[in-house]
Amino acid sequence: MNEQLPFIAETSTLPLLSSMCRVRRGENFRVHGMTVSRPMLCLILQGEGILVLNDEVHTAHTNQLFVLEKGTTIEAASRSEITECILLSINTVSLQKVRGEWTMASEPGLPFQWSTGPMPVRHEQQMVSRFEQLYTAYQGVQQEHFINIHTQLHELLQYISESRLEVNQEKVDPALERSIMYMHRHMGEGISMDHLAKIAGLTPSSYSRSFKKAKDMSPTDYLNRLRIDEAKKQLQQEHRSIKDVAESVGYGNEYYFNRKFKQAVGIAPSVYIKRDQLRIATASILGLENHLSSLGVEAIASINGFNDQEPSESEQQRELTLQWNKLRQSRPDLIIADSYHAPYYDKLKSIAPTILLEHVQDWKQHHVRIAELVGREKQALANLKQLAFRTLDVARRLQQFFDHERVTLVEVKPPMIRLQGTINHPLSHLLYNELMLKPAQIAPPEHQWVDYPAERIPLLDTDHLFIHRLSMHPASEKLLRRMKQTSSWNRSPAVLGGNVHDISSWLTKSWTPSGRHQIMDELVHIAEQHAALSQTGLIVQF
Template sequence: MTALSFKNRKLYLLSSIRRINLTNNNTTRCRTSPAPTLVFFTKGDVKLSTNDNLWFAEPLQLYYFPSGMHVEASIQSEEVDYYMLIIKPLTISRSNKQWFSDLSADAPSMLTAGRISLRDTEQALLRFERLYEASRNSSDTGHLDLQLQEMLHFIEGQSLVQENTQPSDNGIELSIAYMQRHFHEKISRETLASIANLTPSSYCRSFKKAKGLAPTDYLNQIRIEQAKKQLASGHSIKEVAESVGYGNEYYLSRIFKKIAGIPPTLYVKRNCLRVAAASRFGFHDNLNSVGVRPVAMVDCYRHPGLQEADYERRLKTQLEELKIARPDLIIGDYSHLEHYEAFKRIAPTFILDFNLDWRVPHMKVAELVGREKEAQQTFNQLDKKITEARTRLDASANNKSVALLQIMHDHVMLQGTVNHPLNQLLYTELGLKPDKAAPINKMRLELFPQDVPKLTADHLWIRMYMDHTEVDQTFAKIRKLDFWNSIPAVQHNKIRFISNWLIMSWTPQGRNKIIDEVIELVAPDATSG
């Protein structure tokens, strides 16, 4: 009797998942995929090329490279961070009531080489994060393989939604590759549209939808980045203008200042500028952390509760301080945009755009003063400290929850877990457990005292907005709430008044201090270890 035999049952197991961080050292990295590989980018820009295709990878993009594919990667930003997931495909067969498995080169059928467009990139990031953390903390390979299957099903459901947009996306990327090769030449919209196989008007619409910029603005950014490199190498502004495709120094200066924030005449001597900081977020600390001592530090933001007359006097005094300091450059945060014209009469001024990622303004400040390497060193040192702190907290916190309240004149702010550098530090980087009442998907809740939800935190951290009678009265109302005395933090004397962590979390120095204070509050025994 012939034995029953059947094949072609596919099983996909997790070979490995790594999180990789690289900095731009002007080298091209080459790699041949050892097995079917998924790469999910979380930070930075990378040019990826194979024999047949070219892609420009950005954060929250997913790529698939089958076994044996040769890939060249060139980092286009200061830093890149990504997850690399290697799949172990097996062919399962059964013969004579026995199961056999063999390694297979086949990958899941829904994966095609190159970029996989996803509808919900945030959910994709969450799945990569969970699988990565599980791989570090669990030895249960069966559980990891199940998580991989769930991820593949998710990708299959998501990628079909936008599958038909891939050819247009690739055309846009090809046009960008042309910009990067021919930035020093005159490039027409018609030429770029032809490369993308689109009409000029359709090309401009598609490009802006894909990149958030018009093609001309994108090309200007490429040219200015090249101009920066050449200026740093000692070339004259006139030479650079001709080299990067601008006809004269005036045009280069206008575009350069628009994109870089300062004119090229200041950029070439940015390492020795007299710099003033105008910020409510501690830009003077950002400067100090990269080795630049500001000649003046002002905060012209009108804080709540400050009377008009008092504010005008304070503003006049601070503007006078800037004049006396005679800076070559004023760096301001977005809360000082209304004072741009007044600042500009004192010195060239650059106002940074708002960004919830504190690293973005920090790196921009560093770039304006020629200290990018120092800023990266600061990031590396802080990341190391966070890793060490989290290890201590994981060992000592015992799943204790925390809540953070800011007491204002007539209301209360209960911090959430996202959309603020402090929330990111406490709940994502340090891994603290938020109170059940804390909003999971919001920066914070603003509440009247009587509307504060029932807290169950083991640690309650309170920031009093200022030393003012009305602030004290608001806090007194909270302490009269029915549930107040039932809060574990109240019962075990774990209420602590903190300094302004919300502002401190925007600078490296501030984040270092917050980490030290958190360890002292949550895991005091760990400080000696």
Template sequence: MLPVQGQEYSLLMLSSLRRRRFHKRNTLYKKNIPGDMLFVVTQGRGILCVDNQAIPIRPNQTYYLLGNKPIEVMLESEFIDFYVLVIRRVTFAKKKGSWHYVNAATDSSLFQTGKLQLKHEKQHLESIEQLYEECRYKSVKDPSIQLKFQSLIQAMPEEVPEPLELEDASKGIDQSITYMYKHFNHKIKLDTLSDIAGLTPTSYSRSFKKAKKISPVEYLNHIRIDFSKELLQRSDPSIKDISTAVGFGNEFYFSRMFKNSLGISPTMYIKRKQLKVAVASCFRYKECLRDLGVEDTYELNGYRHLELGVEENRRLTQVQLEGLRNYRPELIIADYRHLPLYDQLKLIAPTVMVDYSMDWRAYYVRIAELVGREKEAQQTFSQLELRLKITRDALMDTIGHQSVSLIRLYSRRIRVQGLVDHPLSHLLYSELGLKPGSCVPLNERTKEFAVDGMPTFDTDYLLIDKRLTVQEETNLYANVLNGSTWDAMKAVQNNQVRVIPNWISMSWSPSGQNQILDNLLQWHA
């Protein structure tokens, strides 16, 4: 709400509320703002350029943008998720003792363009998420929607936009990055970038690497490589012409930089959809490829046999390597656990080692890019997001706020799945919003207990991943599952114990995640 000015009174109304995702691509996102808006980022990083000002984009931040101005968005992460709340100003004037609607003035607004320094960021974001959910089922014109929006707006005058000049060095670096994006196809000198940042070349390089973890030249090359990907997908591309178009000039230097960045050459990138692919992975890469529509693949998994002993493991790995040679792949995609086999793999075919991450989506996007299935990957994410929403709502109706814990039984120990640092943990406790039991470690991936030292787990539901031999299961039952500690558990007493398949492994692929959601819905239908 804006203050009364003389005989006029202005009210800010919600015109639309949308949730959007921008994926990293090879060109800038250029948009015209239809009206004043709140731009609320939930995930991702990048730079927002408005009126030649570079504003850093960070997760859980809210930005106020003035209408009728062009903006440019440059992504530093694979994507950003955000809400857009377009605001319409309604003005009333008092004439002859009565209030009448008049055209809104154009010279006043709630804030100036900038990041809002919110005192209660979490509550602010939760309010917007709740408002978005209601807007899915009600018109934005619904009085209840507008009332909730007014409550949101009423709290915001307590906040102030963060000045765009927070730190001269940080501001200057973002300005120089904006320049890189706009002029990457020309020769750019370090002196030019440092002048834009207002720093000496030495200080600029040092500050840039501290902020972005790579040098300015490496960052510029990443921009050029990203843009070259789009050109390489056009009909009958010329490597020489593309290297010139993106600012490299020398095609051999371009090819070397491209391969260093993606793991494959520009020539292989052009025909990546037709490549015969194999994987060396214990993270379900073959299943990920199948989810992307790539059916004919060979899988080497040299990690799953480690429990068999060194010699037996070596023998089985050599058998798989021979099968891989006979398959004659044109490309091998390998995970970090197969790094010891890299020298042998690259003798068979060009091999790309995917960087380590506990984010299965990062793996999936990387694999999709290597085989030219980026659109299929985004479709997968959209479909999975819908399934997550359906499953989350269903579980809230059945499980509600009851706690859930997952344990994995071994012959001599018990491992409790933690709250962080694993796709399964993220799925259960973040995306589905399940409440962890008291035994679930909050800041660890897992926590282990000796079989004879197992504590009583205070949890309403207990999920058990049990993959044991008959003898191991017999011993475990005698030592644990038939004891007083086990019988004292709330989940055991209420018959809420479920034996699950290998969710730990399944959580690394879209089809595996869908199977987990199916299991959960079947149990609580």
């Protein structure tokens, strides 16, 4: 399907402007559980915050466009003083010529195959101008008003269609979209790459190159993903055999389907069917067991093969042996491991089927992936939504206490002192992007962290120091004492002002929903203590 508005065909769809309004709200603007009654486009003119569509959390910012299908549930919260948006609702009618006469019927959706969610486009400012022009025309009373506004609506929709971007910011290619639409409609049939290339009007080699550039995967991999996603939906239905599901999504051979499904999902279809009943164990330094707990599932055993504490080598080996024995005795149905445990993969697999999660910077991907493996996808969405709203609320509270004061995170990690940077880590993103704390200049702006000998620590020119001691063992205490003897420490505004705060293991906790809640609990407690002491004059203000 080429995205054009066909107004002269024997059967045509025609979008009509139903209503258009400009909404402007003040600070702490919230929307609770609104349901969209007709298809809409929402353009953010001013402000930023979170927009939850059908329980899926999105960040929202100025000049961003969202598509809202009929029936979409909306929750929203702004972090800006002023929030402004344009809401454009559409009725789509189907025109059909029967025996020389035109008949008209209402259609439920948008004229294009757009789905609920953000719609990235090129040249955002041009799109905003077109929305503004249409809104001005909608308010007008000039002659031929009806024709004018609907002509502008069609031009706007066509402009959006032609300016759409892929997730990787590549321009959407209508030719590739036609082949993808064919995959969706005919995935249960045999589909050749030659036929898909012909639909796109390209040679097979050009089609494959263009597809991979746009979608970051080959056409074959994309088709397999569509089929596996559809198979997962069908496997959740009662009385569906694996053989029937395999055939319905285009895999004539059940054995081949089993292999492709396990390759994509990590578990066999037979295990996927009963995934909410599995006994799960974890092997992780990133708190995968806490992900499970947040989803209402308790790990029957957990192993951490990389204990970062300071006991002797013999003590470490004894503790690790106990963990392995407990893991074997628990007889799990499935082990979920993080990428750090890749060296143990064969050993873990000898105990139970093991899924090794890929290393990702976005911790939410782990939460959603684990939720799928245990059949708790809805709970994962609820967790992420709750966390997003709480983060927004805590950010507002912290701004009242910290204002423009600078913060720095230090980890006492023998034999070095580690200064946490501002990029490429879930904790950095939480502190400096979501909670909007201000990093000190000494926080490395281009690295996750930088390590220093205690005697060579740079001047800790920051208003607040958050310090995590890896352990209370002698090596950590000795390292901390050496740092405290330096002029870099004793000249620090945070030290002079009494704003040195001991914290728990935020670096690890930032990878899980429950851990992020705990980090915010500590921050709020620190902020309230800081405010109380400031009022009594016990803290010197610089």
